[in-house]
Amino acid sequence: MSAAAEARLAEARRADLTPMLEVEEVARYFDVSRPLLQRLMAREGRRILRAVDGISFAIPKGTTLSLVGESGCGKSTVARLAVGLYPTTRGRVLFDGQDLARARADSAQRSRMQMIFQDPYASLNPRWRVADIIAEPIRAFGLAPSRVQEAARVAELLTQVGLSPLDGAKFPHEFSGGQRQRISIARALSSNPEFLVCDEPTSALDVSVQAQILNLMKKLQARLGLTFLFISHNLAVVRQVSDRIGVMYLGKLVELAPAETLFTTPRHPYTRALMEAIPDLGMTGRVRTPVGGEVPSPISPPSGCAFHPRCPLANDRCRAEAPVMRAAGDAQVACHAVDEGRG
Amino acid sequence: MSLLDVKNLRVEFPTRRGTLVALDDVSFSIAPGEILGVVGESGAGKSMTGAAIIGLLEPPGRIAGGEIRLDGKRIDNLPYEEMRRIRGRQIGAIFQDPLTTLNPLYTIGRQLAETMTTHLPIGPGEARERAIGWLELVGIPAARERIDSYPHEFSGGMRQRVVIALALCAEPRLIVADEPTTALDVSIQAQVIALLKSLAREKGTAMMLVTHDMGVIAETADRVAVMYAGRIVEIGPVREVVKHANHPYAQGLMGSIPPLDRRVDRLQQIDGAMPRLSAIPPGCAYNPRCPQAFDRCRVQRPELMPAGATDAACWLHAP
Ligand SMILES: Nc1ncnc2c1ncn2[C@@H]1O[C@H](COP(=O)(O)OP(=O)(O)OP(=O)(O)O)[C@@H](O)[C@H]1O
Ligand SMILES: Nc1ncnc2c1ncn2[C@@H]1O[C@H](COP(=O)(O)OP(=O)(O)O)[C@@H](O)[C@H]1O
Ligand code: SF4
Ligand code: SF4
Ligand SMILES: [Mg+2]
Ligand SMILES: [Mg+2]
Numbered sequence: 001m002s003a004a005a006e007a008r009l010a011e012a013r014r015a016d017l018t019p020m021l022e023v024e025e026v027a028r029y030f031d032v033s034r035p036l037l038q039r040l041m042a043r044e045g046r047r048i049l050r051a052v053d054g055i056s057f058a059i060p061k062g063t064t065l066s067l068v069g070e071s072g073c074g075k076s077t078v079a080r081l082a083v084g085l086y087p088t089t090r091g092r093v094l095f096d097g098q099d100l101a102r103a104r105a106d107s108a109q110r111s112r113m114q115m116i117f118q119d120p121y122a123s124l125n126p127r128w129r130v131a132d133i134i135a136e137p138i139r140a141f142g143l144a145p146s147r148v149q150e151a152a153r154v155a156e157l158l159t160q161v162g163l164s165p166l167d168g169a170k171f172p173h174e175f176s177g178g179q180r181q182r183i184s185i186a187r188a189l190s191s192n193p194e195f196l197v198c199d200e201p202t203s204a205l206d207v208s209v210q211a212q213i214l215n216l217m218k219k220l221q222a223r224l225g226l227t228f229l230f231i232s233h234n235l236a237v238v239r240q241v242s243d244r245i246g247v248m249y250l251g252k253l254v255e256l257a258p259a260e261t262l263f264t265t266p267r268h269p270y271t272r273a274l275m276e277a278i279p280d281l282g283m284t285g286r287v288r289t290p291v292g293g294e295v296p297s298p299i300s301p302p303s304g305c306a307f308h309p310r311c312p313l314a315n316d317r318c319r320a321e322a323p324v325m326r327a328a329g330d331a332q333v334a335c336h337a338v339d340e341g342r343g
Numbered sequence: 344m345s346l347l348d349v350k351n352l353r354v355e356f357p358t359r360r361g362t363l364v365a366l367d368d369v370s371f372s373i374a375p376g377e378i379l380g381v382v383g384e385s386g387a388g389k390s391m392t393g394a395a396i397i398g399l400l401e402p403p404g405r406i407a408g409g410e411i412r413l414d415g416k417r418i419d420n421l422p423y424e425e426m427r428r429i430r431g432r433q434i435g436a437i438f439q440d441p442l443t444t445l446n447p448l449y450t451i452g453r454q455l456a457e458t459m460t461t462h463l464p465i466g467p468g469e470a471r472e473r474a475i476g477w478l479e480l481v482g483i484p485a486a487r488e489r490i491d492s493y494p495h496e497f498s499g500g501m502r503q504r505v506v507i508a509l510a511l512c513a514e515p516r517l518i519v520a521d522e523p524t525t526a527l528d529v530s531i532q533a534q535v536i537a538l539l540k541s542l543a544r545e546k547g548t549a550m551m552l553v554t555h556d557m558g559v560i561a562e563t564a565d566r567v568a569v570m571y572a573g574r575i576v577e578i579g580p581v582r583e584v585v586k587h588a589n590h591p592y593a594q595g596l597m598g599s600i601p602p603l604d605r606r607v608d609r610l611q612q613i614d615g616a617m618p619r620l621s622a623i624p625p626g627c628a629y630n631p632r633c634p635q636a637f638d639r640c641r642v643q644r645p646e647l648m649p650a651g652a653t654d655a656a657c658w659l660h661a662p
Contacts, residue, residue, distance in 0.1 A: 070529075072498070176385070176386065176617070178616065179616060205385070206385050206555045207555065207557060207596060207600050207601075208595065208596050208599045208612065208613045209384065209385075209616075210599070210601075211599035211601070211610040211611065211612040212612045214601070214610055215609055218609070233529070234601075235603060236601040236602060236603040237601050239601070239603060239605075240601045240606055240607065240610060259606070260606075263604075274529065277529040277532075277533050278603060279532075279533070279536075279556065279558025279559050281558045281561045281585070281600065281603070
């Protein structure tokens with residue numbers, strides 16, 4: 001694609017006001033019961049794990065929404081729901097205004113979304129050459145009329161992610177972690193997607209390679225008008241890439257805010273605790289305050305607000321009644337204390 | 344007097360296509376109560392250095408030169424059994440993957456208690472009480488109720504904390520910790536870091552702490568060693584290395600940390616990649632990526648030399 005064509009495409013993508021993704025009251029439960037016989041013997045019921053329990057958000061085209069939260073809070077499950085790798089237990093997901101399940105049945109629609117996973121070692125087939133790995137979506141969606149055009153597209157993608165077209169002949173094990181993540185990105189871009197879901201794309205990498213990958217993603221977004229759902233537990237990384245940020249706790253969104261607002265005025269007690277717990281690179285001698293207590297089990301979440309056993313502001317209402325998301329400034333927050341003005 | 348002394352350590356991997364040098368002339372020491380942070384790109388040789396110290400290099404890897412001393416006594420050439428005893432009692436090791444350290448068939452409590460009765464002059468009753476204490480120290484809630492659980496009944500983060508308790512419970516004088524907190528959430532991470540620091544301060548435990556997380560280093564370490572392509576390229580006090588690195592690679596590494604307090608359009612990055620062991624360039628191994636490389640860098644290898652408040656292996660600091 002020529003630079004002018006790219007710019008026109010990016011502009012058109014950003015001008016479209018239908019959100020790329022709308023998630024409405026979505027839940028995803030997993031049945032983690034023991035086998036029936038064991039359950040009968042132990043006289044226990046079914047165990048339902050509520051990995052995601054009723055969350056809503058929308059991502060405007062050309063922007064990045066990030067999700068943060070402690071491990072096990074449901075981020076990856078949302079990522080999989082967002083590209084239809086899991087069906088929802090409840091609620092619905094709209095992709096460019098269209099029901100996601102219906103969109104996925106149509107290969108032209110399906111080619112518009114791709115996912116990049118955390119582990120650059122596990123997500124590439126070790127027996128395939130890099131060129132075949134990258135070309136796979138091109139073949140699956142029938143996007144190149146001839147082998148020659150396919151090869152040209154693979155070479156273009158390799159160049160775009162900062163590798164050499166000659167690297168196509170190599171196997172994944174010949175590359176470092178960061179280079180493998182570049183290959184994953186080239187593969188994800190090969191079907192010309194508009195929407196990319198990136199689940200911890202740099203968490204397995206060291207800081208210098210992380211910087212390369214984050215710069216690459218930002219460059220591609222600016223050039224191609226891509227929309228990202230970005231998942232990370234590293235708040236400094238999230239600050240660099242996000243337009244808006246959602247904070248998750250035990251399967252729910254507790255705060256959703258423009259990136260700068262979240263960092264300058266975090267409102268939910270859990271968001272504030274997360275910020276406090278970040279290691280201090282400035283070496284100001286600040287003492288880190290860990291978020292006290294354990295992450296509770298998503299199988300038997302605490303009553304009322306799930307954060308109440310760890311929250312310094314919890315009161316009786318918090319133990320009885322689950323807070324819902326309400327506007328607070330340009331953010332949305334689910335917390336009684338914020339609601340009552342005692343936050 | 345330092346507790347650990349590593350001198351001119353060289354580790355080789357014989358392969359069919361020739362010998363790879365994974366560590367080349369690595370020297371450093373750690374004093375009692377001191378925490379040395381070790382950072383660098385993946386593949387730089389951080390884990391390899393730790394494995395050589397605890398005598399657990401994976402074959403065919405072998406120490407091909409140099410020496411390692413604990414309290415003045417050489418430990419790099421000991422018979423396996425003797426080294427195994429030192430590993431339990433004098434050196435505690437924490438690996439990133441907790442499943443390799445824990446025995447799935449024994450309860451957490453039994454594994455902790457046995458480690459203590461093997462290495463400390465205490466009986467089973469006392470060991471069990473101490474085991475509960477250690478579990479509490481690493482932040483396992485309701486430790487008394489959970490001490491008889493098996494490893495699979497704990498979450499990944501909890502298992503990692505049990506591994507940390509296991510490494511600490513025999514009260515070793517040196518701890519080699521390889522990415523001990525990477526799998527933990529920030530909240531638990533803060534707790535574990537605080538524990539490691541208090542051990543160093545109060546019990547004089549020396550520590551080698553390998554991690555990608557520069558925030559953890561800044562908060563925990565007294566000194567930092569930066570590794571690149573099997574060598575230490577800079578070593579010095581933590582504040583100096585993090586804020587005023589003298590080696591161009593260390594500067595690039597510190598510069599690529601995303602800032603937490605603001606958004607930048609483009610993160611500083613080091614272009615290119617670290618060379619493979621089979622293709623380390625002559626002269627300074629960093630020269631193909633170094634923005635300041637000059638002729639000498641391409642032919643002559645720099646050794647660590649005084650540079651500001653640190654030591655750096657870089658010709659820019661040649662006297
Ligand atoms: N069994 C082996 N055979 C040959 N080379 C090896 C072997 N194991 C490790 N190496 C090489 O030794 C070097 C140092 O590896 P090491 O595992 O110490 O890196 P590291 O700095 O700990 O990286 P990471 O951050 O990814 O853990 C690397 O170049 C690696 O490829
Ligand atoms: N396929 C599955 N079956 C059962 N439980 C699952 C499955 N996938 C995820 N979970 C559980 O759902 C919760 C959220 O998981 P995940 O979204 O992967 O968390 P995160 O990415 O935030 O670490 C966790 O408790 C996890 O164990
Ligand atoms: S609702 Fe109550 S318990 Fe929950 S975060 Fe707000 S103050 Fe804390
Ligand atoms: S020795 Fe030369 S190439 Fe190496 S880091 Fe110093 S200036 Fe750069
Ligand atoms: Mg995940
Ligand atoms: Mg390692």
